[in-house]
Amino acid sequence: MGPLIPQEIIAEGWNFFIAFVVGVGFGFVLEQAGFSSSRKLAGVFYGYDTVVLKVFFTAAVTGMLGLLYFSLFDWIDLNLVWVNPTFLWSAIIGGIIMGAGFIIGGYCPGTSVCALSIGKIDAMVFFGGIFIGIFLFGEFYEIIKPLYMAEYLGNIKLSDVLGVSQGTLAFFVILVALGMFYVAEIAEKKFPRKEY
Amino acid sequence: MLPLKRLTAILFGLGLVIAFVPENTTKQYKLTAGEMLTEIQFGTEMVSSDELADWLINKDPSIQLIDIRTPKEYEQFHLDNAINIPLNQILEDEWVDYVDQGIKMNIFYSNGTTLSHEAWMITRQLGYENNYVLQGGLNYWTETILNPSIPSPYSADDEIAKYEFRKGASQYFGGDVKSSTSQSKSKASKPKIKRKKKKKAPQGGC
Numbered sequence: 001m002g003p004l005i006p007q008e009i010i011a012e013g014w015n016f017f018i019a020f021v022v023g024v025g026f027g028f029v030l031e032q033a034g035f036s037s038s039r040k041l042a043g044v045f046y047g048y049d050t051v052v053l054k055v056f057f058t059a060a061v062t063g064m065l066g067l068l069y070f071s072l073f074d075w076i077d078l079n080l081v082w083v084n085p086t087f088l089w090s091a092i093i094g095g096i097i098m099g100a101g102f103i104i105g106g107y108c109p110g111t112s113v114c115a116l117s118i119g120k121i122d123a124m125v126f127f128g129g130i131f132i133g134i135f136l137f138g139e140f141y142e143i144i145k146p147l148y149m150a151e152y153l154g155n156i157k158l159s160d161v162l163g164v165s166q167g168t169l170a171f172f173v174i175l176v177a178l179g180m181f182y183v184a185e186i187a188e189k190k191f192p193r194k195e196y
Numbered sequence: 197m198l199p200l201k202r203l204t205a206i207l208f209g210l211g212l213v214i215a216f217v218p219e220n221t222t223k224q225y226k227l228t229a230g231e232m233l234t235e236i237q238f239g240t241e242m243v244s245s246d247e248l249a250d251w252l253i254n255k256d257p258s259i260q261l262i263d264i265r266t267p268k269e270y271e272q273f274h275l276d277n278a279i280n281i282p283l284n285q286i287l288e289d290e291w292v293d294y295v296d297q298g299i300k301m302n303i304f305y306s307n308g309t310t311l312s313h314e315a316w317m318i319t320r321q322l323g324y325e326n327n328y329v330l331q332g333g334l335n336y337w338t339e340t341i342l343n344p345s346i347p348s349p350y351s352a353d354d355e356i357a358k359y360e361f362r363k364g365a366s367q368y369f370g371g372d373v374k375s376s377t378s379q380s381k382s383k384a385s386k387p388k389i390k391r392k393k394k395k396k397a398p399q400g401g402c
Contacts, residue, residue: 061207068214171215174207181200 002076027114036115038106038122045103048193050184057177064170078166088151105129227321241316242331243303245340246358249365252276260300264311275305275337283311286318296324305330305337341365 004010010018033055034040043049070076102108105126107115112130115123137144159169227235235241251259252275261278263270270280281291283306295302296319304312304327312329319327330337339345344362347355 058203065207065210065214069210071219072214072217165215165219167214167217167219171211174211178204178207181203185200 001074002070003080006080007077026110027117030111030114031118035111036118036120036123038115038120038126041108041111042103042106043193046193047187047191050188053184054181057180061174061177064173068166068170083155083157085155086153087149088153090148090150093147101129227323232317232320235320241313241320241327241329243328244331245337246361246365248303248330248337249341249362249369253365253368258299258301260294260302262294262302262304262315264304264306264315269307273334275334278305281315283315286315295319295327296322298326300326302327303330304328306333307335308333342369 001007001009005012005015005018030036033051035052035055040049041052044052067076067078067081071078098108105112105122107123107126109130112123112126116127141148157166159166162169248259261275263274263278263280264283264286265280266282267280270278274280279294281294285291286295304315306312309329309332312333316327316329332340341362344359344366347359351359
């Protein structure tokens with residue numbers, strides 16, 4: 001049956017509208033969960049608050065299990081689900097930059113918009129920074145391009161690279177996620193911080 | 197700590213199940229009944245015997261003739277360079293690379309058109325492209341290309357032109373059905389597999 005838009009069960013024109021509705025819901029939940037506080041996000045790095053890590057890993061695991069079970073029941077054709085292409089160096093360097101920005105600024109791009117919408121000044125500065133980054137990237141694109149496009153691996157999945165079935169890999173991801181949850185719990189006890 | 201334990205139990209259970217069930221590899225049907233009907237109505241899958249004759253005379257390398265009949269019938273008579281994929285074997289792995297590819301133009305033929313249409317419908321339902329049906333089958337091929345009937349002198353010009361072409365084609369293909377068979381079992385080279393991306397998935401990201 002699914003995915004609904006590539007199968008043309010829902011017309012392509014609805015794409016942006018659905019994205020808009022999901023986006024608004026996502027932003028609302030982020031804000032309600034307190035993700036608009038930069039201290040909460042930086043807390044992951046210092047270990048006093050690991051809610052962000054738990055939420056995103058829970059979301060990933062839920063999505064992963066959902067897709068696999070849906071595929072099992074023939075509700076979705078996984079071949080039609082878009083897999084982001086991997087550019088290895090882009091992913092590594094981008095990850096480092098994003099991680100650094102996360103610790104320094106206390107936001108990820110999504111949560112910064114969240115915090116901006118409730119009027120946080122640091123979020124406004126962060127948001128401005130995003131646009132400076134976009135501008136610089138655009139200006140220096142020709143110079144960065146070889147690195148940006150390097151090590152193109154196509155639309156690969158981790159399960160293909162490791163040569164295991166998707167289900168087996170999912171099980172290992174769950175084990176890793178659960179392990180991280182337990183470590184996070186311990187970290188929160190070990191580095192408690194009262195006022196933030 | 198209790199919610200975490202509960203979460204662990206649920207995720208571990210679901211994960212364990214998904215790790216051990218086989219992956220769902222069933223191919224979903226790519227065409228709806230409505231889309232199929234449209235294709236049939238427009239007859240886009242049809243190749244006329246004149247078109248085919250023209251391509252064969254010009255030695256069009258992209259043409260791949262596929263004989264859908266039984267091996268016995270294939271032995272008795274088949275068109276030059278045709279390969280034999282009996283209808284009951286068409287879904288077998290051995291032939292997937294022939295019927296699901298993006299390079300050659302496969303033309304199914306049988307004596308009439310029933311078998312070849314069945315083959316075409318099955319492969320089309322699976323989403324394979326580049327498969328066509330020889331209009332009228334071998335019977336019509338014999339009638340029009342090998343033994344063309346002389347049009348009346350009062351026929352329209354294009355009728356006569358068609359006959360001229362068919363007469364030439366008949367000479368090229370040997371005219372007489374029996375002598376036009378090639379006894380050598382020709383097996384065309386396997387086309388390189390270049391699977392087309394099925395349907396574009398929408399791009400997305402964080």
